[in-house]
Amino acid sequence: MRHLLNTLFVTTEDAYLALDGENIVVTRGQLPLGRFPLHTLSAIISFSYAGASPALMGACAQRSISLTFCTPRGRFLARSLGESHGNVLLRRAQYRIADDPEQSCRIARNFIFGKIYNARWSVERTRRDHALRVNTDRLEAVSGQLKALLPAVASVRSLEALRGLEGTAAAIYFAVMDDMILRDKSDFFFHGRSRRPPLDNMNALLSFAYSLLAHDCASALEAVGLDSYVGFLHRDRPGRASLSLDLMEELRPCMADRFVLTLIHNRMMSPNDFQHRESGAVLMTDEARRTFLKAWQSKKQEVLTHPYLKEKLPWGMVPYVQALLLARYLRNDLDGYPPFLWK
Numbered sequence: 001m002r003h004l005l006n007t008l009f010v011t012t013e014d015a016y017l018a019l020d021g022e023n024i025v026v027t028r029g030q031l032p033l034g035r036f037p038l039h040t041l042s043a044i045i046s047f048s049y050a051g052a053s054p055a056l057m058g059a060c061a062q063r064s065i066s067l068t069f070c071t072p073r074g075r076f077l078a079r080s081l082g083e084s085h086g087n088v089l090l091r092r093a094q095y096r097i098a099d100d101p102e103q104s105c106r107i108a109r110n111f112i113f114g115k116i117y118n119a120r121w122s123v124e125r126t127r128r129d130h131a132l133r134v135n136t137d138r139l140e141a142v143s144g145q146l147k148a149l150l151p152a153v154a155s156v157r158s159l160e161a162l163r164g165l166e167g168t169a170a171a172i173y174f175a176v177m178d179d180m181i182l183r184d185k186s187d188f189f190f191h192g193r194s195r196r197p198p199l200d201n202m203n204a205l206l207s208f209a210y211s212l213l214a215h216d217c218a219s220a221l222e223a224v225g226l227d228s229y230v231g232f233l234h235r236d237r238p239g240r241a242s243l244s245l246d247l248m249e250e251l252r253p254c255m256a257d258r259f260v261l262t263l264i265h266n267r268m269m270s271p272n273d274f275q276h277r278e279s280g281a282v283l284m285t286d287e288a289r290r291t292f293l294k295a296w297q298s299k300k301q302e303v304l305t306h307p308y309l310k311e312k313l314p315w316g317m318v319p320y321v322q323a324l325l326l327a328r329y330l331r332n333d334l335d336g337y338p339p340f341l342w343k
Helices: 054-062 088-098 101-129 136-155 159-174 201-223 242-249 252-265 286-301 315-330
Strands: 006-010 016-020 023-028 031-037 041-046 066-070 076-080 274-276 282-284 303-305 312-314
Touching: 006 286, 016 054, 041 201, 054 066, 054 076, 066 201, 088 101, 088 315, 101 136, 101 159, 101 242, 101 252, 136 159, 201 242, 201 252, 201 282, 201 286, 201 315, 242 252, 242 315, 252 286, 282 286, 286 315, 303 315, 312 315
Parallel strands: 006 041, 041 066
Antiparallel strands: 016 023, 023 031, 066 076, 274 282, 303 312
8 A cells, every 4th residue: 555645735925946955945035944855745736836946846756746836826737747657558448448438437427426425425414413503304305316316327328418417416415515514604605616716715615625636636546557637527628637537526525525614613714714806706815725734634644444445544545545446447457446435
């Protein structure tokens, strides 16, 4: 099993990343802000426009350390990758299946099955744990609607039909997202998904969580030898890591949505953590992102029992394990891709 190493998040907007021996050095102007041994890192995510030195980028590539650049507000810009560790036969199998809509659908429907299943249990968890504070009848009805969609998803044969079922499920699930927010409803509410830019505090949190999850999924896929840019549900688009978007679908409700709800319920976020622009965009402050990232890293260290492998592992390993299972399916070692079914 691959070691769960650390991700270094650089949130200072004008920080520059450089290499000094076997260390990454973060500087601001001429002032050093930190020094970190490369051998302890599996990934670096920089939210700075200043960039990184070519020497550091080369060192990260040689050591298979993913180096990702985002805007200070969290929008993905680019990712530096080293030599692929996968064999050519695995990627050729991936490309052949991606070119076949019917075979693509067989895999994609498992991603969406997992997404709907996990969304249902997210609703069920709120209904179970907070029965005195929520409309249990409404949540029970939504849970039933999501459950009823699962057989259709499991048997669907076209990507177009699958996308229709996924859209229906998303509308049902997001209709009760506001019901699952139990604190500070004047500041944290959900009236619909908005992105690029997010238009309220809740959407700002969700967008940031989804960005981090997409990065983790892309890194996991590349680590097992798959091409994160060639997906089965999300089709090819220049600059889009389509397979990472596929893989993260089943993990959104349990890894991202529940995490954001926990931040709110534990009062780790406040109205002062957001900037409201005249355009209507809502952005997280630098301090809020630091709080978010610290909590995200802590969440990834929590241990659970994987529902398919029946082994204990940290949450942060889940994308990597699912990427491994996908690779095994593409190699014909498994009869089907087993989605992550959380409960």
